[in-house]
Amino acid sequence: MAKVKKAPRPKAVTPKGFRDYFGNDVTERTEMLHQIAGVYHRYGFDALESSAVETVEALGKFLPDVDRPNEGVFAWQEDETDWVALRYDLTAPLARVYAQHRNDLPTPYRRYAMGPVWRNEKPGPGRYRQFYQCDADTVGTASVAADAEICAMLSDTLETVGIPRGDYLVRVNNRKVLNGILETMGLGEDAKRDAVLRTIDKFDKVGVDGVRQLLTKGRLDGSGAFIDGVGLSDDQAEPVLAFLTSRADDTAKTLANLRDAIGGSDTGAKGVDELENIAALLDAQNYGPDQILIDPSIVRGLGYYTGPVFEAELTFEILDEKGRPRQFGSVSGGGRYDDLVKRFTGQEVPATGVSIGVDRLLAALREKGRIGSVANGPVVVTVMDRDRMADYQTMVAELRNAGIRAEVYLGNPKNFGNQLKYADKRHSPIAVIEGGDEKSNGVVQIKDLILGAKIAQNATLEEWKERPSQYEIPRGELVAKVREILASQDADK
Structure with missing residues (x-):
């Protein structure tokens, strides 16, 4: 029995002449x-x-x-x-x-x-x-x-x-x-009339003399090629x-x-x-x-x-x-x-x-610089204990209900570093951290990712080093502190 030939996989390419918008x-x-x-x-x-x-x-x-x-x-x-x-x-x-x-x-x-x-x-x-x-x-x-x-x-x-x-x-x-x-x-609806219209449309490129030549006997273009005139x-x-x-x-x-x-x-x-x-x-x-x-x-x-x-x-x-x-x-x-x-x-x-x-x-x-700066992504609530997903969803709901864009990290939480890399790729302004110790003590950690990135880029900037990039706050002050940091980030832009 002949072996069934597998269908080739489709190529993941955007069709020619089209683009994807993110x-x-x-x-x-x-x-x-x-x-x-x-x-x-x-x-x-x-x-x-x-x-x-x-x-x-x-x-x-x-x-x-x-x-x-x-x-x-x-x-x-x-x-x-x-x-x-x-x-x-x-x-x-x-x-x-x-x-x-x-x-x-x-x-x-x-x-x-x-x-x-x-x-x-x-x-x-x-x-x-x-x-x-x-x-x-x-x-x-x-x-x-x-x-x-x-x-x-x-x-x-x-x-x-x-x-x-x-x-x-x-x-x-x-x-x-x-x-x-x-x-x-004396030009009616004929081909010569259309040729005149096309020539007029080139005025901005070739100027008066260029239009005159194109309307009459023709002209040499920039490459040295001769373009026939309208006659x-x-x-x-x-x-x-x-x-x-x-x-x-x-x-x-x-x-x-x-x-x-x-x-x-x-x-x-x-x-x-x-x-x-x-x-x-x-x-x-x-x-x-x-x-x-x-x-x-x-x-x-x-x-x-x-x-x-x-x-x-x-x-x-x-x-x-x-x-x-x-x-x-x-x-x-x-x-x-x-x-x-x-x-x-x-x-x-x-x-x-x-x-x-x-x-x-x-x-x-x-x-003109009116748009085009990288837009901030959502606040990311990290996951330190996957069995406490309900706690993290409560936090993100509080932030959203306050009008703050936010999400819970839904990937594999095993590696905390990967969660921060994810937040970085999302251009997130803040990460919220609550491990077992924070939960027991009724606090959360708030990490200012924008300030942290600036300090990392240039550790000699004393004006940034004097400002902490991570805060431990009472759990009940989560929304207020996130708002405060977002406002300071907007002021620094």
Whole structure:
């Protein structure tokens, strides 16, 4: 009889493009999302938690750089005709929700949503296939007051989570202005128009001269490779360059420059009027150009934007992987998308919204030193006698009932040193010890693990050596003493 071949053991590896999040990472994200939700709630937005799975038909073809709706997403076939997929953002599901429930929802409908999204794209450094987004949208009003409100709320959100004024800018533009520029160039809905849009999006990287070359005959990039140009004449390229360089020292001058750049385009003129209205509304709320700025270089890539677009950029410097200084860059973007719900209803439903990249914003807060220190773990009640587990559980219950995070060591208690190693790995601030002698005498030992570690690191620090790192106290004073030590540890941070 042939020997049955054992099935190979599964490999314990995270799938490519995904990552695992452990305790402190999850805690930091949860706390930041709670802060953001507080701002959104204050602005009158309601929470929405929609399905993580949508029909491919509902998701549509709005994922960038893909031709088929089930390309770029994680999709599977439910039956012979129907495909479903994990959502790739939180906006397409909102369009479906509003279209489905619009008779029961207020108009305008103001909602925020937070959660993971999935994209079946090639992963790279810092680019994952699953990541968190945090969105806020207003559906059902064409008023640019809704766009201005989103910009104000985004500014408030960044400052609330710990990005101070001066370290960020919310940049605002209008796709109608850009469409007006393209009209003056005689470009319709064709491939050349798309090539111009992609070139404009490179303005921050290549500058005016680089855009001019890419719009016309082409240019050599930094590696020496030649990049073909769009093929426009110098005269055709001029309106684009005038548009990109129209930003001035004050908003009024920027708007005047934009009016010159659009020529006689009615579409462009409407876009400039909307920007002027947004600027006035923000000024009335005391948001200055050091917070929110009209900036014609902001394009935004997704095809469904129909009006104002905005992007939050963090302006402070960080060092890249080669040690070179660079700005942190964008953490949020959005805009008006008046045609998205129309796919379901056949009628235009105006909408505007913004999405925050949660992981990038967390990374920015770490760079600013606002989060990222190792969080304290629970107080650990050690076990000196396994037959007295009830006593230790009584202690931990007292601590928890007093609002103190605590746990009993539940591993093998035979080696006390291993219990302290466990507490160290948990970043525990305090260990509670009660052996047989302590029990008989009605006392417990309280070990300050944070202070003990500091003394161990540098025994010459007299200021620490003068303070005891272990205390013997009456059993009845357990909670009070733990509170006292935790307070002193917080004061030393």
